[in-house]
Amino acid sequence: MTTDTSPRIALPGGEMLTWSDRPARRLPAGGPLAALAARVVPVGARVLLAGPHDPELVDRLAHAEVTCLLRGWPDGAALAEDRPVRVVVGGPGGLPADETFDVVIAAAGLDAVESVEGTPVGWDELLRRFAAVLAPGGSLLLRVDNPVGLTRMVDAAPWYVGRDDADWTIGGALDAGRPANLDQVRDRLTGVGLRAGGCFAAYPDPAAPTVLVDTGALAARPTSAVLDAMLHGACARDRSDGPVLQDPARLAVDALHAGLGAALAPGWLVLAHRAGDSPIPAVPTPGDETGPGALPVLWAQTGPPGIGVVEVTAAANGWRWRVPGPVAAASEAPFATRAAAWRDPAVLTGPVPEGRLLRTVLLDACLRRDLAAVRRLLRGYADWLDAHADDAGRLTGATALASLDNVVLTDAGTPLVFAVLDPSWRASDPWPVDVTLARGLWGFAAALATGGYAHPWPSTLDVAGLTVVLAGTAGRDLDRATVTAAVDAEVAVTAALRGLDGADRVALADELRAVEPTAPPPGLDSHQQLREAWLRQKDELTRLAALLRWTEELLTSRERALRRADATINLLSGSLSYRVGRLAITPARLAKRGARAAKRRAKDVLAPRHGEEEQR
Structure with missing residues (x-):
C-alpha cells in the first residue's frame, strides 16, 4: 500500500494499485447520464457513486455530498x-458499513465495483449491500447491460471471447447469477426490499449513452417520429467505430416499431426506491406531470454546437421540448466565419410534433411498391416546401433544412400536413426551394440505393438519376446540376452538424460525391451491407457481361453480312455480263469527262473578255 495518500482518500483494503477504469469515451458535460443523475439527486443529499464514472458527472453533483467507491487507486487519486469529494478505494470491501446514503448511483454497473484483490461477492450480493446502505426513502440508480441487446447483435466480435484486460469474467444470458431482462431486474430489486420505479433504455452504448428513453414511452409510442429519429441518429455508425454485422440504426428503428425498443436496448438504467420517509424530496417517475421536478421521457445528446442535452417532457397536452438551464437565443456568426447551418436552442420550448417520420413512411411505401402512396407523399412534401417559400422561391430558417429525416407527417388526411421535428437547426442563408427538395430526395435516394432496399424503379439508375425520378414523381422537374448543388449543400450542413472543418470536410465531400448504387452506405462498415453491395455489383457485372455478349454478337452478325456483300460484289464483278456492261458505258464515261474539260476551258477563255467589257 502506498503511503502517499490524500486525506480524502480511504484505503480500507482490496484496492488495485495499478488498475484504472477511466471511461474510454467521454461526452460533453457528462451527456444524458450526467443529466439524469443530476435530476435524481436532490440538493444536500448524501450520494454514493459506486464504480467508475465520468468526472463530468461528479461535477454535476456539486449540490450534494458525494462519496466515490472505486477499485483502482489511479482513478481515486x-x-x-x-x-471536493470523499474517495474510498477498495472495491466492495470498502463500502462503509456504518453509513447510509440518500442516493446510490451505480451507473457503471455492479461488475465495475468488484476487485481482484478481494473475494468476489457476485452480482446479487453487491445489490444487497447497496440496498442495505440506502436510507429510508432513498433511491438507487442502477445500470444493467442487456446480454441480448442490440450492441451484441451487431458486434463483429462475439461477446464471449473476452479479449479485453477488464474481461476477468464474462457475463451473459447463461449466467443465472445476474439478471438477463427487465423482469428479472425488477424481481431482484424486490428481493432486496426495493421498489422498482422508472426505467430508461440506454442507446447506443450503455457505458456512454447519447440517448436515454423511458421504457414506458417506447412501449406506448412505437411509431413516434421523435423516438424514430433519436434512435436512428444515436445508433448511426461511422467507420471509425469499427465493423458491425449489420446496420444498428436500421435494427434500432425496426425494434422500436415492433414494440421491442426496450427489450433490445443495449442496456438499462433502473431507478429503485426504499420505502420510508426521508427529509430529501422523493425522485419522481418519468412522465409524471405533478411538478417541475418530473423526469423527462427522453434525454438526447444532440451534438455541437450550443446545446448539450435536450429533453422531451410529458405534459397534459403532449410531449414538449426542453433545454435544461437558462437558454439565450443564439446569434449568427460573422459572414466570413458563418457555417451553412447554425443552432438556436431558444426555439426548443414548444410541443414535439406528433406523427410518423416522413422518411419511415416513404420507405414503407417504397418497400410495398405502392407508387400511389409514394406519389402522394412526395407531392405533399414538395407542395409543403413551396408553401413556405418566399416570392423569390427561397426558403429560410428551419424549413430550408427540412430533409425527410427531420419532417413529421402529422396528419395523413387530405391535404397532408407536415411539420419540422427539430426546428433548432437553421440555414444561415436562404436556399432555393429546388435545392432543399433535391437535398431531401438525394439523401433518401442514397439510402435506397446503397442500403439495398427494394423499390419500384430500375436498378440501373445512379443516385442522381434516382433523385431526378423521385422529383418527377413529386411533380417537379429537377436536373442533375440542381442535384449536384444539393450534394454540396448536404456536405456543408453535415459539416456544421458534426463540427467538421478542413481535411475532415474535404473527406466528407469526396465520400458523398462518390456514392454509387453498387457501393455500401457511406460511413458504415457493415458485413451485411457489404455483402448486399457485392451482390449488386455482381448483378451489375452480369448485366454488363450480357450487354457485352449482345454487342459482340451484333458486331459478328454485321461482319458476316459485310463479308457476304463483299463476296457478292466480287462475284458479280467477274461475270461476263458485268464486263460487257462496263465496256458499253466506257464511251459514255469518256464523253462525259471530255465535256467537263471543254466546259472548264471555255470558262477560262471567256472570263478575261467579260472583265474587259465591264471596264469599257
Whole structure:
C-alpha cells in the first residue's frame, strides 16, 4: 500500500494499485447520464457513486455530498486531486458499513465495483449491500447491460471471447447469477426490499449513452417520429467505430416499431426506491406531470454546437421540448466565419410534433411498391416546401433544412400536413426551394440505393438519376446540376452538424460525391451491407457481361453480312455480263469527262473578255 495518500482518500483494503477504469469515451458535460443523475439527486443529499464514472458527472453533483467507491487507486487519486469529494478505494470491501446514503448511483454497473484483490461477492450480493446502505426513502440508480441487446447483435466480435484486460469474467444470458431482462431486474430489486420505479433504455452504448428513453414511452409510442429519429441518429455508425454485422440504426428503428425498443436496448438504467420517509424530496417517475421536478421521457445528446442535452417532457397536452438551464437565443456568426447551418436552442420550448417520420413512411411505401402512396407523399412534401417559400422561391430558417429525416407527417388526411421535428437547426442563408427538395430526395435516394432496399424503379439508375425520378414523381422537374448543388449543400450542413472543418470536410465531400448504387452506405462498415453491395455489383457485372455478349454478337452478325456483300460484289464483278456492261458505258464515261474539260476551258477563255467589257 502506498503511503502517499490524500486525506480524502480511504484505503480500507482490496484496492488495485495499478488498475484504472477511466471511461474510454467521454461526452460533453457528462451527456444524458450526467443529466439524469443530476435530476435524481436532490440538493444536500448524501450520494454514493459506486464504480467508475465520468468526472463530468461528479461535477454535476456539486449540490450534494458525494462519496466515490472505486477499485483502482489511479482513478481515486485523480478524482480526489481536483474535486471536493470523499474517495474510498477498495472495491466492495470498502463500502462503509456504518453509513447510509440518500442516493446510490451505480451507473457503471455492479461488475465495475468488484476487485481482484478481494473475494468476489457476485452480482446479487453487491445489490444487497447497496440496498442495505440506502436510507429510508432513498433511491438507487442502477445500470444493467442487456446480454441480448442490440450492441451484441451487431458486434463483429462475439461477446464471449473476452479479449479485453477488464474481461476477468464474462457475463451473459447463461449466467443465472445476474439478471438477463427487465423482469428479472425488477424481481431482484424486490428481493432486496426495493421498489422498482422508472426505467430508461440506454442507446447506443450503455457505458456512454447519447440517448436515454423511458421504457414506458417506447412501449406506448412505437411509431413516434421523435423516438424514430433519436434512435436512428444515436445508433448511426461511422467507420471509425469499427465493423458491425449489420446496420444498428436500421435494427434500432425496426425494434422500436415492433414494440421491442426496450427489450433490445443495449442496456438499462433502473431507478429503485426504499420505502420510508426521508427529509430529501422523493425522485419522481418519468412522465409524471405533478411538478417541475418530473423526469423527462427522453434525454438526447444532440451534438455541437450550443446545446448539450435536450429533453422531451410529458405534459397534459403532449410531449414538449426542453433545454435544461437558462437558454439565450443564439446569434449568427460573422459572414466570413458563418457555417451553412447554425443552432438556436431558444426555439426548443414548444410541443414535439406528433406523427410518423416522413422518411419511415416513404420507405414503407417504397418497400410495398405502392407508387400511389409514394406519389402522394412526395407531392405533399414538395407542395409543403413551396408553401413556405418566399416570392423569390427561397426558403429560410428551419424549413430550408427540412430533409425527410427531420419532417413529421402529422396528419395523413387530405391535404397532408407536415411539420419540422427539430426546428433548432437553421440555414444561415436562404436556399432555393429546388435545392432543399433535391437535398431531401438525394439523401433518401442514397439510402435506397446503397442500403439495398427494394423499390419500384430500375436498378440501373445512379443516385442522381434516382433523385431526378423521385422529383418527377413529386411533380417537379429537377436536373442533375440542381442535384449536384444539393450534394454540396448536404456536405456543408453535415459539416456544421458534426463540427467538421478542413481535411475532415474535404473527406466528407469526396465520400458523398462518390456514392454509387453498387457501393455500401457511406460511413458504415457493415458485413451485411457489404455483402448486399457485392451482390449488386455482381448483378451489375452480369448485366454488363450480357450487354457485352449482345454487342459482340451484333458486331459478328454485321461482319458476316459485310463479308457476304463483299463476296457478292466480287462475284458479280467477274461475270461476263458485268464486263460487257462496263465496256458499253466506257464511251459514255469518256464523253462525259471530255465535256467537263471543254466546259472548264471555255470558262477560262471567256472570263478575261467579260472583265474587259465591264471596264469599257
